Amino acid sequence: MSTIDEATLNTNYLTATKGWKSWAFTLDHKRIGLMYLVFVLAAFLAGGIFALLVRTELMSHGPTIVSGPTYNKLFTLHGAIMVFLFIIPSIPASLGNFILPIQLGAKDVAFPKLNLLSFYVYLCGATLTLLSIAHGSVDTGWTFYTPYSLQDPEAATKVLYMTCGVFVLGFSSILTGLNFLVSIHKLRAPGLTWTRLPLFIWGMYATSIMQVLATPVLAITLLMLVFERVFGLGIFDPKLGGDPILFQHFFWFYSHPAVYIMIVPGMAVVSELFATFSRRVIFGYFAVAMSSLGLALLGFIVWAHHMFTSGMSEFANMLFSALTFLVAIPSGVKVFNWTATLYKGSISFAPPMLYALAFLFLFTIGGLTGLFLGTLNTDIHLHDTYFVVAHFHYVMMGGTVIGFIGGLLYWWPKMTGKMYHFGGATVGAWLTFIGFNVTFLTQFVLGSRGMPRRYYDYLPEFESLHRVSTIGSYILASGLFTTAAVLIHSLAKGRAAGRNPWGSVALEWKTQTPPVFQNFEQTPIITKGPYDYHLASDEELVEDLYAPSAAE
């Protein structure tokens, strides 16, 4: 870094240095964030295509486009790619990498080299995971439950490829979490106290804690699974005296916190959106911040609610059910406070805000249906049905993915320097919202009527609802493609965006658009909270949607 002169440090990060090496070996968190964004979106596209194939197969009763074994591979790939390659890195590694240091008023993350390493580790893990397709593709579901994942001798190579891939991806996730955790502790600009931190940072903080503490357990679990496969260790395989339930405990000890690694960043993004587009301080700021930490804590003590039908003791079932209900408290705090933020706010319906409102609606449904599943006796009925599928899609997609797209549209002008077409983005948002509900509301009904998940065929009486759900998925896809087209169009034809298009008082909008190489020409000194609209001067609140040099 010391070789870069002052003038370069204060020019637009996109053009400050040139050539492919300046990207491939960059230590700039903004460029790493953009590179992550490209690959994360590619994974989203791949996972989405698998989802559409799954839905198309389910459109009609009986075999439609693929065979049963192929269907099993398709839903496994959909799940594994969406979870490990898209959702987990989505908000932290792409948007977070870009925005978090700027919101801290820092020049970079704490360990820029680790940050670049994390990106390349991600690429290695992704390659290994996808190599499993070349070896015939895994059909275990993304959970790799034993003994099924150990049984088929022909499946050995592909299961090994995918578990090794996920193992490597875990390291990438740990490195990002470690970097953020330390950056938040040590790199805050002068005056940026803990109670002046944006809620996006609080969310990233909670996420990082979970990434750092839960992912190593997944690593060792997968390592043991690999050893079980290669050596026949006898820990997980019942034929050798092992315990398959132990694998489930290990797996969910990571994967339940992983659910919150996925949803908390979505909450973090929409907290920013609600403040900016209501022009109000977030109601109950401190409670919202603490509820993120509360979710991080609870995430570690509710894992066995995925296993109520696995044959645990009655006592364990009751304990984990009771603990699970506690999750409703921090979630409720957030939903209540976001709603209260809207009250008497000066609300604008810019495209990012549409996603924030969609999040509020969809996450509430996803959260409340979670209570049905946390209750022991209803879970026995609903376990492994489409009700569960609908529930976690409302949280993962309706929550995290919607939050991710909202955040992408919110920070897009800052990241790329281009403003997109509002009309197109609005159409995309509505299509996504309508398509999503058509797809997944029907699945609640299907599930409660007894349609089991992961089946490639079904009884004739489920056909009409399945068909509605499939048509919904096409509407959903059209919404997402519309949004993608709007964003790509903005890169080519969009007008240059202004410094602060949304009239926000948050720190990231105070620097240039796009930001300079070292983020701020001078280290900012923070004197106010991130949402203090009531203390802001009139000129701070001006929405300069477009850069002044644009044709006006």
Add this chain to the structure above:
Amino acid sequence: MSSPADATAHDAHEHPSYVQHHFDTASQQYDTAKLGMWVFIATEILMFGGLFVAYALMKAREPNVFIAGHHYLNKEMGALNTVVLLFSSLTAALAVRSSQLGKRNETSAWLVTTILCACVFLVVKYFEYSHKIEEGLLPGRYFGHPFFDMSAAPAFHEALPSQANMFFGLYFIMTGLHGLHVVIGMGILSWVLLRNIRGEFSAEYFTAVDLGALYWHLVDLVWIYLFPLLYLIG
């Protein structure tokens, strides 16, 4: 935490060369690196924690298997390695101390001692492992078959309970993963030694020595739990 006093000092070029551009002060850089290492150590402990949980559950379920199996581990060699690692932790700490005092040659001497201890540990481990392999005390389906010859099984394995292979599987995973950490630790300490010889450290800047030693203490700590759990459960 960056204090407001650091605020004015944003021009990186006035700093000593070892302070990276994105830090305001040397102490901020040091604190950041140290916190980073502590967080990394937390991830390591969680990872080994998974193995310890598997060990605890399996031992609670099959105590006889573990007790029968542990008689085949060499307590003397295990004890020797424990002493070697404990001593190496001391020398690592002394390396940090002499680095803080700016005594470059002394730091190098302590680092070399630490790395030599690690070598001794690995040599002892090599003898232990080759013994196990010769006797066919191997993980899982390779159990009872010396040199992986699946047709010949020495008679004394029949005296062991049927799940003894699981005990040796855990033994190899736990000590193997630990051994891998020893090797990585040697790499880190050698790199620190090289930088020390090049004269990159001083009484003001000794971060890498400190962090390398911190990592080495973790390697030591894990072994302190592994030794009694595997060798001394009779």
